Amino acid sequence: MSSRGPYAKGIAKRREILDVALEVVARTGCRNATNKMIAETVGLSQTGLMHYFGSREDLYVEILRARDERDAAEFVTPESGIDGFIAIISHNAQVPGLVQLYVEFSAEATIPGHPAQAFFTERLAWMRRVLVSALRDHQARGELGPHLDLEQAAGLLIGAADGAQQQWLLDRTHDMEAQLRGLWRMIRQDSWQEGDR
């Protein structure tokens, strides 16, 4: 079976490395999670590790991509809508190393010409699409009124989530979930006008 050939083995090894890297970064943070630490845990040399991930930037992008997939699988269902998004932000308080990686690396990647800029630009466009679609589903179910600029509401939710993570890294008493819930309540309220129901 071709899925057991060398190519599939390479994919499986990449997957294993990512799972370990995700784990190590979540626990120790991206400054402390060295390539050496990740390589040793998966039984590779650092050169061997770089065979699977060409650069530090490549490894970080793939860690964040794997994390997005895992979060989506764990917290998002067709019905969860914006609550699924808030559940992910709430879960972030359990993985400070990943929040640190995301905040720092996404900021660094805004530099013109940065190798990870395309990833974050596409991720932002993808997040906007996902959230606009979730908001539209809420409207279809009558949980959200008709008076709402969906693009703006999606942008606000993304911005508030990014900003809440920055604040939380500086002040761990900052309640990211409460902040997002407050905004979501305001958005719902804003979507109705007198006479709608």
Add this chain to the structure above:
Amino acid sequence: MSSRGPYAKGIAKRREILDVALEVVARTGCRNATNKMIAETVGLSQTGLMHYFGSREDLYVEILRARDERDAAEFVTPESGIDGFIAIISHNAQVPGLVQLYVEFSAEATIPGHPAQAFFTERLAWMRRVLVSALRDHQARGELGPHLDLEQAAGLLIGAADGAQQQWLLDRTHDMEAQLRGLWRMIRQDSWQEGDR
């Protein structure tokens, strides 16, 4: 007069360096604005520059501090309230280099033990106090209703501003001012309940 002595001269030179650095960073971005460029513009060697600012981190902190002072002087009056805050965010679209510096350096500074962490932690606490006080003034003038968690609203405004800058760096069509105005409208609406007026 002591204000003309060597100490005052040192302060004046620091001020001159900051003005130049602010200008150079705003124009070229913090990765491109080299110490060499700043030193040459103010007629100093790089060693001379480091006599006034001990490290890259120190210089960046002082640039951001000088920028906060300038923005406050230009856009904030006792009556401007949240509109003054939004005017600063709107003005940011004119100074991409400073936005880049702020986003990148504030993210980097969340690393435990970073030399600029105290500056950003204090700045966050200061911003919260300033915004809570501005919101309270809006309430006193009857422009904002009594039903509002002031701390939460301040946190949302700060988070939305930080998040909007991150989005804008990735997508220059993103309208930071519109996003903040949308949130401010929602906060005002949320502050009133039926029967308040």
